[in-house]
Amino acid sequence: xxxxxxxxxxxxxxxxxxxxxxxxxxxxxxxxxxxxxxxxxxxxxxxxxxxxxxxxxxxxxxxxxxxxxxxxxxxxxxxxxxxxxxxxxxxxxxxxxxxxxxxxxxxxxxxxxxxxxxxxxxxxxxxxxxxxxxxxxxxxxxxxxxxxxxxxxxxxxxxxxxxxxxxxxxxxxxxxxxxxxxxxxxxxxxxxxxxxxxxxxxxxxxxxxxxxxxxxxxxxxxxxxxxxxxxxxxxxxxxxxxxxxxxxxxxxxxxxxxxxxxxxxxxxxxxxxxxxxx
Amino acid sequence: xxxxxxxxxxxxxxxxxxxxxxxxxxxxxxxxxxxxxxxxxxxxxxxxxxxxxxxxxxxxxxxxxxxxxxxxxxxxxxxxxxxxxxxxxxxxxxxxxxxxxxxxxxxx
Numbered sequence: 001x002x003x004x005x006x007x008x009x010x011x012x013x014x015x016x017x018x019x020x021x022x023x024x025x026x027x028x029x030x031x032x033x034x035x036x037x038x039x040x041x042x043x044x045x046x047x048x049x050x051x052x053x054x055x056x057x058x059x060x061x062x063x064x065x066x067x068x069x070x071x072x073x074x075x076x077x078x079x080x081x082x083x084x085x086x087x088x089x090x091x092x093x094x095x096x097x098x099x100x101x102x103x104x105x106x107x108x109x110x111x112x113x114x115x116x117x118x119x120x121x122x123x124x125x126x127x128x129x130x131x132x133x134x135x136x137x138x139x140x141x142x143x144x145x146x147x148x149x150x151x152x153x154x155x156x157x158x159x160x161x162x163x164x165x166x167x168x169x170x171x172x173x174x175x176x177x178x179x180x181x182x183x184x185x186x187x188x189x190x191x192x193x194x195x196x197x198x199x200x201x202x203x204x205x206x207x208x209x210x211x212x213x214x215x216x217x218x219x220x221x222x223x224x225x226x227x228x229x230x231x232x233x234x235x236x237x238x239x240x241x242x243x244x245x246x247x248x249x250x251x252x253x254x255x256x257x258x259x260x261x262x263x264x265x266x267x268x269x270x271x272x273x274x275x276x277x278x
Numbered sequence: 279x280x281x282x283x284x285x286x287x288x289x290x291x292x293x294x295x296x297x298x299x300x301x302x303x304x305x306x307x308x309x310x311x312x313x314x315x316x317x318x319x320x321x322x323x324x325x326x327x328x329x330x331x332x333x334x335x336x337x338x339x340x341x342x343x344x345x346x347x348x349x350x351x352x353x354x355x356x357x358x359x360x361x362x363x364x365x366x367x368x369x370x371x372x373x374x375x376x377x378x379x380x381x382x383x384x385x386x
Contacts, residue, residue, distance in 0.1 A: 062329045082305060085331055165365070229380050231362060241365040245372040255375030261299070261336075263383045264285030268334030272287040 004178025010187050013150050018101035020192045021094035024135060027087055028195050041086055045074055051093050055086055087131060092116070092273075095138045104145050107235060110274050112138045114232035117270045118223035121262065125251040126215045135194070136201040136220045142188055143181030143202070147173070163237065170206060182206060210246035218247035230263060232270045280341040282386070288327060291335045295319050298338035303330045355384035 014020075027041070045051050052074065059077035060070060071077050078086050092113075099109045116137030123133035148155045158172045170180035177184070182203050189199035197216045204217040205224055212218075221244055228238045248255070283298035296318050303311040311330045313323065316338070327335065343351070359381055366373045 058331065062331065064328075081331065084305065225376070228362060229359075229376055231358060238362050239365055240363050240373070240376070243370075243372050243376055248372055255372070255379040258382070259379045260283070260383050260386055263380070264283070264336060265334065268285035268287050272289070272333045275287070275289070 005184075006178075007187050010146065010179075010184055011191050014146065014188055014191060017146070017149065018098055021098055023094050024091055025193050027091060028131065028135060028198070041078070041083070041090055045078075045086075045090065048093075050097070051090055054089060054093060055081055058085070058089075088134060091131060091135055092138070095135070099145065102145055102149060104148060107233060108141065108145065108148075110233050111227065111235075112141060113273050114227040114270045115140055115220070115224045117273050118226045118232075118266050119219050121266050121269070122219045122223055122226075122251055125253065126219065128216050128219050132195060132198055132201075132216055133219050133223075136198045136205075136216055137223050139185070139189065139194075139198070140202055140205045140220050140224060141181060141185070143183065143185030146184050146188060147177065147181060151177070168241070207242055207244045208247055210244070215250055218244070218250040221247050222251055222253065226263075226266065227270070230267060230270075232267065232274075281338050282341040283336060283338050285334050285336050287334050288332050291319065291324065291327070291337065293319055293321050293324060295335070295337045295339070298336040301332075301335060303327075303332055352385055356381065359384070 023041075045055060055074065055077050056071060059080040062080050063069065063071050071080065081089075096109065096113075099112065116134045119133035119137030120130045123130045144155070147158075154176045158169065158176055161167050161172045162169045167175075170182065173180040182205060186199050186203035189202050190196075197214060200212075200214045201216040201220040204212065204214070205220045208214065208217040208221055225240055225243045227233070229240050231238055253259075286295075297313055297315050299315045301311075301313045301317075302309055311326060313319075317323075319335075319337075341348070359377065363373070363377055366377070368374050368377060
């Protein structure tokens, strides 16, 4: 039993996690400036053989389809792939490596990718930046990663209590840690200098208060519910217990309308993305 | 002949498949590539989709399942959905709406 953890302990232990990828905060801080973003991307990509290989592979796939020659440099590759796609890849691959280096279960990351894809698709419904939506979706359960990394036995006990149906997850976490994974996630996001809207979305992803005025929180909440409702990870313990009517209203989602296009896009993109990260 | 619409990742899309809905690829609000619903995909189209980094395609295909096979598939979807919503209060109109929307999608 860890007793009740506090902000200082959370941050001190976060220092024992792999280094949080600086490029994520850099990209999110300069989204409106393509020149700055390009500079960050080029700098990061040049130092990262995995990201370089992935972008070159995409560019060469397109070049091959064009009947063109081999693409060997990042400037040509980026111009072929497009800056938005390169940015998305750098964000996703950087956070995937962070999760992998943290040695979390593959399920954790597949669920995160599924929620990230849902959040990106839902961001079309409301004025929310798709890159912010992607990162909020990928990191919404980062508090659980922290708990599992430093208190695996306690997390197991929380899961058993939740599986028995006796107590909701946040309540069970508070009994063991004094804070739940949403609060811990907010502290970590703040510590890593992620945008306030992303930190707030992580904090509220189980259900934003009506009138919160943070549409990214609504996007992230509905994204996680949809990822479970559509069974994107096919885990036996997938479940939907709550969906905020206020968040649905913010996203202008009317469930009585035909949602097959939205659901179909999400399923196909999640399948594509999860396969890419396996 | 019955048909059904499916969304497939690009890796599963092959020449000859027929688009189930209009395909539009846009970047920053500018349409870069589009094909109409009902269009049979050619090898050239697949190359174009790769060039534009499409991730998925909506296709229409013959549903060759028997009535019994379809009923079994729907029943399996309903069981799974009931399991996923096992803790949900289906008296809540929002949750019921989502449940019904997913069920309708699975039945289609």
